[in-house]
Amino acid sequence: MVAVTYTVAFHGVEARPVEVQCAVAPGLPSFQIVGLANKAVSEARERVRAALDALSIALPSKRITVNLSPADMPKEGSHFDLPIAVALLSALGMIPQEEIGACVLMGELALGGDLVQVAGCLPAALTAASDGRSLICPKASGAEAAWVEAAAVFAAPNLAAVLHHLTGQNLLELAQPGEVTTGQSAKDLSDVKGQERAKRALEIAAAGRHHMLMVGPPGSGKSMLAARLPGLLPPLSPAEALETSMIHSLAGLLDEGGISRERPFREPHSTASMAAIIGGGRSAKPGEVSLAHNGVLFMDEFPEFPRHVLETLRQPIETGEVMVARANAHVKYPSRFMLIAAANPC
Ligand SMILES: Nc1ncnc2c1ncn2[C@@H]1O[C@H](COP(=O)(O)OP(=O)(O)O)[C@@H](O)[C@H]1O
Numbered sequence: 001m002v003a004v005t006y007t008v009a010f011h012g013v014e015a016r017p018v019e020v021q022c023a024v025a026p027g028l029p030s031f032q033i034v035g036l037a038n039k040a041v042s043e044a045r046e047r048v049r050a051a052l053d054a055l056s057i058a059l060p061s062k063r064i065t066v067n068l069s070p071a072d073m074p075k076e077g078s079h080f081d082l083p084i085a086v087a088l089l090s091a092l093g094m095i096p097q098e099e100i101g102a103c104v105l106m107g108e109l110a111l112g113g114d115l116v117q118v119a120g121c122l123p124a125a126l127t128a129a130s131d132g133r134s135l136i137c138p139k140a141s142g143a144e145a146a147w148v149e150a151a152a153v154f155a156a157p158n159l160a161a162v163l164h165h166l167t168g169q170n171l172l173e174l175a176q177p178g179e180v181t182t183g184q185s186a187k188d189l190s191d192v193k194g195q196e197r198a199k200r201a202l203e204i205a206a207a208g209r210h211h212m213l214m215v216g217p218p219g220s221g222k223s224m225l226a227a228r229l230p231g232l233l234p235p236l237s238p239a240e241a242l243e244t245s246m247i248h249s250l251a252g253l254l255d256e257g258g259i260s261r262e263r264p265f266r267e268p269h270s271t272a273s274m275a276a277i278i279g280g281g282r283s284a285k286p287g288e289v290s291l292a293h294n295g296v297l298f299m300d301e302f303p304e305f306p307r308h309v310l311e312t313l314r315q316p317i318e319t320g321e322v323m324v325a326r327a328n329a330h331v332k333y334p335s336r337f338m339l340i341a342a343a344n345p346c
């Protein structure tokens with residue numbers, strides 16, 4: 001019998017729906033995952049096997065095949081564990097198929113069956129809401145996903161709780177959204193003594209969202225001024241806060257699901273790699289320019305940054321978006337930031 005569950009795969013800030021199909025057929029005992037899964041997804045096999053063991057559920061001596069559809073879309077991350085485990089339980093007849101059609105599942109399984117926090121639950125909840133489904137995610141990610149009011153979000157501590165929820169024995173409670181921190185920065189421009197022209201320039205830059213270059217000898221207060229810029233800017237609007245939080249959710253940076261209304265302030269070091277600043281790497285993660293979306297990107301010791309990194313800043317500065325290219329996909333991240341650069345004349 002074939003069972004189907006739903007989850008998502010990430011493409012930039014977008015969470016695309018993925019169907020997890022599981023077939024249990026007679027044949028030599030095996031457990032296979034197909035559908036362009038990377039190493040973290042293939043390893044789900046061992047975690048699912050151990051987590052089911054912990055629930056005293058033995059895998060049948062049959063051929064188990066899991067297909068992640070659409071099969072031509074690359075899939076990354078450990079959040080496929082839960083949908084695979086639930087599809088398998090359903091294929092074994094332990095969870096009714098009609099229950100799992102109405103929810104999107106994501107979560108990493110520990111060997112003991114506990115659900116471990118995964119990145120990206122906020123965009124996943126948006127996708128679930130647009131498909132009219134609920135989201136079941138790890139308890140630690142619930143507060144973040146619950147920000148999407150249109151989706152019912154259930155946060156489960158372990159696989160057993162998900163099993164009880166889906167079989168109707170013990171329903172999970174709806175997750176509550178995390179704190180909104182209004183984030184009035186503790187740093188104030190009045191801490192800066194003198195420097196009237198620099199302060200005025202900073203205020204004009206903040207009012208018009210202009211980029212700014214500060215040149216001055218070491219110890220003249222350049223870093224100090226830059227750090228006070230987020231406090232000058234108005235707090236993020238709710239729409240902006242959600243946009244910024246989506247990127248931070250993908251990077252796993254949201255503390256306890258709290259959404260901050262404070263403008264992000266990112267300060268990459270001049271030795272940071274191109275992938276760290278622009279985005280990319282093997283999984284095309286967002287870089288500092290995207291983490292600073294709607295906020296401030298402060299590049300101290302500007303001339304120390306490698307030339308090719310400075311050149312690639314042109315695209316995000318001009319368009320407010322950055323294209324991260326990897327072997328088989330182009331991912332677009334929003335990156336509208338104020339660039340504050342500082343340099344020593346010596
Ligand atoms: N105008 C100023 N008002 C108050 N403190 C200052 C001022 N300029 C410098 N400082 C002090 O000197 C320290 C070093 O300044 P910093 O901002 O790191 O300089 P820069 O980045 O230009 O090298 C600051 O942390 C602050 O304590």
Ligand SMILES: [Mg+2]
Pocket residue numbers: 222223224300
């Ligand atoms: Mg400095």
